[in-house]
Amino acid sequence: MxxxxxxxxxxxxxxxxxxxxxxxxxxxxxxxxxxxxxxxxxxxxxxxxxxxxxxxxxxxxxxxxxxxxxxxxxxxxxxxxxxxxxxxxxxxxxxxxxxxxxxxxxxxxxxxxxxxxxxQGALFADYRSGIGERLPVTLADGSQLLLNTQSALDVRYAGGQCRVTLRRGEVLLNATPGARLSVATAQGVVRAEGGRFAVRQLDAATQVQVFSGQVQVQPEHSLAATALEQGRACLFDAGRILSTRVLDYAADAWSRGLLIANDQRLADFLADLGRYRPGLLRCDPQVADLRLSGTFELDDPEQIFRALASALPVRVERRTRFWITVMPAG
The missing domain is CATH 1.20.120 (Four Helix Bundle (Hemerythrin (Met), subunit A))
Known part of the structure; x- marks a missing residue:
């Protein structure tokens, strides 16, 4: 210690x-x-x-x-x-x-x-980021990793390939051209040769977003991989690809320290924000469905709370610095 x-x-x-x-x-x-x-x-x-x-x-x-x-x-x-x-x-x-x-x-x-x-136990991965931290990592082949908040991963090299095991959270990978990378999660593996893509470990599924290049997505119990092209995102579990969709334009905003809302429910916005700050951030059900748009700096949560109170009929109640509730104003 x-x-x-x-x-x-x-x-x-x-x-x-x-x-x-x-x-x-x-x-x-x-x-x-x-x-x-x-x-x-x-x-x-x-x-x-x-x-x-x-x-x-x-x-x-x-x-x-x-x-x-x-x-x-x-x-x-x-x-x-x-x-x-x-x-x-x-x-x-x-x-x-x-x-x-x-x-x-x-x-x-x-x-x-x-x-x-x-x-000294298993909680310590090769690389791990704290709450609100974005941790950059450079691999031996020059590829760049960026761990999002509360993320952990291991890195191993074998047979000319880098294998990343994502234990928790999310990682953005910017692979050098021709570099062979794979990202293993609890549900399967994502492989790429070059390109820029993100992998996020959810509770019972894995999310993949491709910003450039192409990746191969193979659920653990699937015999074949599925190609995911640039500008697409998918969700898969251990058995199959659950869904594919067009990539959200602000999907990688967190890598620039931003949280972007586009007509988003307040409850969903606060759930996203809660990943980047310690403690409990709650949304009163009475204001959960209010809609919000804007660009916010993740490194300045107090500015975000001030903006919410200014733009919406809400107030921020602080029971302690770790226990915050967004409630109806008045």
């Missing part, structure tokens, strides 16, 4: 870094949300994205689970662990959870062993 940097916050006696403390705060937010009974179905998906974004988050959530088990004295499945506290008259607010976590860490009850376990 990296040494604590000068000036970084720490919990006495543990060497907990500022990044770990941020994860503890975020874990307390998520824990109290699930315990409150107010979580909606989309919150579980957002929680999963947060959890997988960093080993700090996995470690912090494990501490929250261990704290609850100590309080209840009975481990259980995810639902039992998270919603058990809610049945106790909702006494365990975010503040209570946070204090309990920090107290447990400060007294050494939880310690750093669990954190080291995750830091």
């Amino acid at each position: 990296h040494a604590l940097q000068p000036g970084a916050r720490a919990v006495s006696g543990t060497g907990i870094s500022a990044a770990q403390l941020d994860s503890i705060e975020q874990a307390a937010d998520w824990f109290s949300l699930f315990a409150s009974g107010e979580a909606c179905p989309g919150d579980r998906d957002a929680w999963q994205r947060w959890l997988e974004a960093s080993p700090h988050n996995v470690w912090a959530w494990r501490q929250a689970e261990r704290l609850q088990q100590r309080l209840q004295g009975m481990p259980g499945d995810f639902s039992g662990r998270v919603f058990g506290l809610a049945r106790e008259d909702r006494r365990h607010s975010r503040r209570t959870v946070l204090k309990g976590l920090l107290l447990a860490l400060g007294t050494g009850a939880l310690g750093l062993g669990g954190y080291r376990e995750f830091e």
Whole structure:
């Protein structure tokens, strides 16, 4: 584990870094949300994205689970662990959870062993980007990769070919002419010789977008590959190509640090934005269907929130810096 940097916050006696403390705060937010009974179905998906974004988050959530088990004295499945506290008259607010976590860490009850376990484990791919980060990588043949937010991949060379295994998130590949590249996902493999294309790992499918050249898409259980031409996009699962369509003109806007909305539902826009910032970003159902158009800078989320409040009848409520809800104005 990296040494604590000068000036970084720490919990006495543990060497907990500022990044770990941020994860503890975020874990307390998520824990109290699930315990409150107010979580909606989309919150579980957002929680999963947060959890997988960093080993700090996995470690912090494990501490929250261990704290609850100590309080209840009975481990259980995810639902039992998270919603058990809610049945106790909702006494365990975010503040209570946070204090309990920090107290447990400060007294050494939880310690750093669990954190080291995750830091050294499978969560560390060859290359991984953090929340909101765009990570450039240059391959040995000169091809360029750009990892989108919360992405992770491995790179291997064999037989004159570079094989990229996309473990999470999205990658934009700009292959040098003639370079043999393949991108493996949970659903299959995408092959190319040169060209510029993007591959994104979704929950149960893979998305492919071709900006120049041509790629071959082969689902895991398919005997043949399907050609995808420049200007096209497709979605496939392990068995087949699910759909193809014309490529959205703003599909690679994220690579330039932009988020472009074209008459987009507010709920969908916020779901996209939520990938680029830590914590929970919720959209009140009353404003979910408002339409939005514009070009926004991903590196300036506060400007985005100001623009939303100016252009739409909404207000931005901040319960904490990691828990934001866009609600009706007034």
